[in-house]
Amino acid sequence: MFEAPNSAAALARASQKLANGVSSGLRRSVTPILYFERADGPYFYDIDGHTLVDYTLGWGPLILGSNHPAINAAVTRQLACGYTFGAQHHGEIELAELITRVAPGVEQVIFSSSGTEAVQAAIRLARATTGRDKIVKFEGHYHGWMNNIHVSHRPRGNDPFQPEPGFGGQPVSEYQHTVTAPWNDLGALECCFAQHPGQIAGVIMEPLLVNSGSCEPTRGFLAGVLKKCRRYGAVSIFDEVITGFRLALGGAREYYGLEPDLSVYGKALAGGFSLAAVGGRSEMFDVLRDGRTTHGGSYNGNPICIAAAIATINTLAQPDTFKRMHAHGHALRAALEKAAQSHGVQFLTCGSGAAFSAHFGLAKPPRDYRETLAADAADCEKFRAAMLANGIYLLPEGRWYVSAVHSERELEIATKAIAVAMPTIAPATH
Ligand SMILES: Cc1ncc(COP(=O)(O)O)c(C=O)c1O
The missing domain is CATH 3.90.1150.10 (Aspartate Aminotransferase, domain 1)
Structure with missing residues (x-):
């Protein structure tokens, strides 16, 4: 007892x-x-x-x-040098270089403070890049608690294509561009693309569905999703908030040998400090450079969290x-x-x-x-x-x-x- x-x-x-x-x-x-x-x-x-x-x-x-002594030492060192700058510092360069070294196919990153925020940043990048609105997400996957994506996480209805809000207080207008589909079903994804021709900006997924019973991707499924995204001009997004720095140092990209357009990181990235990131090929961030969109946050690149992340990754990198x-x-x-x-x-x-x-x-x-x-x-x-x-x-x-x-x-x-x-x-x- x-x-x-x-x-x-x-x-x-x-x-x-x-x-x-x-x-x-x-x-x-x-x-x-x-x-x-x-x-x-x-x-x-x-x-x-x-x-x-x-x-x-x-x-x-x-x-x-x-x-952990390595995280404690790094954070303690940083505490004496500043808590937050709201400006630039070497740590964020070092961490960006570190992530791009360990995550296959990640050439550039941006930082946020939580997985929920970073998912929103990835969705915005996908929309700004493609000029489209719709985002496909799979049933049972969790991508944070925002109105546009906390949809069909624990659906009760019978129709997997019918988006269901997760809680009260989520107006339909805020998830009207969210398309849902069953996981591990390439035919179902094909139907989504067929039903919304030229409208799907991105497809987001937990590559290993940890948030709903750790359902593994069936053979060829993830590669199939990435291929369909390329065919239909949609941005493929691995939500690696759980799998990043957990399945392997290079996360699901390394574990499954695949390179989606974007990956979202959080949780293990900073070993317990509030840091998240979006990574991908450099061209995925053109929309930030050319002013088509932006991404903000007072705490983005917070030096304490960045120091914790560098110490975490360097420790995880040990043989x-x-x-x-x-x-x-x-x-x-x-x-x-x-x-x-x-x-x-x-x-x-x-x-x-x-x-x-x-x-x-x-x-x-x-x-x-x-x-x-x-x-x-x-x-x-x-x-x-x-x-x-x-x-x-x-x-x-x-x-x-x-x-x-x-x-x-x-x-x-x-x-x-x-x-x-x-x-x-x-x-x-x-
Ligand atoms: C796969 C996945 N994405 C996004 C999130 C949201 O991250 P956060 O809780 O840091 O906002 C979570 C949180 O559990 C998650 O598991």
Whole structure:
């Protein structure tokens, strides 16, 4: 039994003055709602005295865990030199050079402060470049919370081509140019181009659909999307806010060997600091140089976040970092699957080693958002609660993030927790 009375009291106090008690709506789904006083490496310490192995990574950014000496040193050095300039500094040049060195086909970048903002910048670049308005996005993909793109993230209707707003307060007029399609279906994408001839500015996608059950792209799908974009004159956009600096140093571009027109980065890019970027071939940014459009932000290129990003990337670039990270994830996946099998629980994992999803009740890996709906959400939550009671902090919907600082020790703790938690899901007949 996991008890957190201090966190419960803190939430009650927060709810008096902090609207809804939390600072981002999605955090309400991570129950019980916990308060943390510090974090170190792969461990989170809550205000009730629990030490938790963290596989949430702050929803992805903590690719080097917390309190990492390289990030701390870089940020501390920068603190003494200035917090923000709203002007130019060497760090942004260095980081732009670094990203263009590690991300295949990225020749230039621009910076923003969050993934949501950077996605908007990419959409604007696509529209200004093509002179068209429509953006295709796939069901179940998440690209931030803006009205034009937070559409069909968790659709309830039966028609995948019918865009559905994510929340209240999203007027139809703001997503009238958003076209939706099912993931992993090139025929469906072809229909979108056919229905909106000469109108589609860009196609945006999470190359690995981590936000909806880590559905992997089927063989040839991503390459097929890029080809169609080229054929119809639309800008292809990988939203790499999760996959960037996670699947590989060069993100999904390197992992899948593909070069879309634009990639959007965030989260792991700065190891926990608020920085995002859009990268692509230089010609994709002509529209900024010739004044067809612009991109702004008081905090763009913030020197503290830039310093954190340089330290993060240089640390990630050390030999075998990604090999170890993926190996850790695959060992977790194997432990989960073995435990499920030995307790007669229908279960599978899918995704990569560095980010994967665990599904109860599925017989085969889901191909798209709609197939993830067949998974047993109640068992998934029950398992998460049992893991928490055994010292492992996980995100909802079975999502696991692995960092470069998770070691054999945490693997052992997690494996023991799995051995205790999985039988709580075991069928009654077992
Ligand atoms: C794929 C993807 N794109 C964009 C975003 C939005 O990023 P941010 O939360 O930094 O605004 C997220 C956030 O989870 C994401 O997962």
